[in-house]
């Protein structure tokens with residue numbers, strides 16, 4: 773994982789770099805906006821920590837130019853500006869997150885983990901929950917080392933569950949996402965497919981991921 777840190781306060785820049793490196797990230801850093809834009813054009817990063825108030829070009833402008841060039845690197849803005857308008861502006865420009873100074877390094881690291889995970893998902897089109905891996909590139913499903921054969925409908929339902937893992941989904945939500953026609957409220961087709969999925973995904977494993985929430989629907993859980 774490679775992160776770019778852009779912060780003109782030298783001590784803070786050094787501290788962020790040190791913290792990230794101790795977590796195992798590869799880190800590059802610079803101190804002004806123009807330099808940041810050049811770095812972004814030359815290298816592919818898994819995420820950028822971008823200060824807003826910077827010499828030569830501010831963070832918003834850096835992001836605007838980068839997005840215009842088609843650079844999709846996730847961005848976490850850092851700023852002393854707590855004005856809600858600035859936050860909205862940053863997010864509208866396509867930032868992924870916004871952290872107001874002063875912040876704790878614990879929080880910064882947590883947000884960096886979220887940022888880089890998002891990038892990995894979008895980039896690879898692969899979803900994971902514990903040892904279950906759903907790969908949309910070749911539509912393969914694995915639990916641990918085991919390759920699991922699914923029908924197209926089963927795959928669609930599992931994909932919907934894993935994209936929304938740890939969230940309870942009603943039968944109606946699942947139906948609406950998988951079939952174009954509306955949910956008639958009487959059909960038990962979802963229950964039938966869930967039964968098939970359980971057999972294929974969960975039956976050989978101690979941990980059962982697909983769980984029933986009685987009277988509501990289903991959830992794919994990681995713990």
Ligand code: CA
Pocket residue numbers: 779780781823824825826
């Ligand atoms: Ca600054």
